[in-house]
Amino acid sequence: MGIFEWNEKYSVNIREIDEEHKKLIGLVGQLNSAMRQGKGKDALGKVLYDLIQYTRTHFADEERIMKSGGYPDFEDHKAKHDWMTSRVAAIYKDYQEGKTTITIEVMSFLEQWVEKHIMGTDKKYGPYLNAKGIS
Ligand SMILES: [Fe+2]
Ligand SMILES: [Fe+2]
DSSP states (O other): OOOOOOOGGGOOSOHHHHHHHHHHHHHHHHHHHHHHTTOOHHHHHHHHHHHHHHHHHHHHHHHHHHHHTTOTTHHHHHHHHHHHHHHHHHHHHHHHTTSOOOOHHHHHHHHHHHHHHIIIIIHHHHHHHHHTTOO
């Protein structure tokens, strides 16, 4: 996978969400460069922690917006968020306990999940919420 960066193809046509996705993709990129630069455990742990915290913030905001528009696939979508939240929490815990390092495999898992989720799951609520006047 090349450099994972924001591209207009990721737009869900809701300004607040697009801004959050840009920030999320930016944090994934920061983690990737910290890993490539061979940053120490504490520095890398800090970026990973920021990424996890921001993921929680973003999921909560997105869920609030979906709910406000009465989005019918809300429960399934939230279940995907919950699964990812527990995966990244597990990665962080393993990392803190020295059971894992941030490897290419961990990075590509994160990048691929975020890309797949935006393209396959987030983009589905765009037209529905736009029709409800949310943009
Ligand atoms: Fe989502
Ligand atoms: Fe999202």
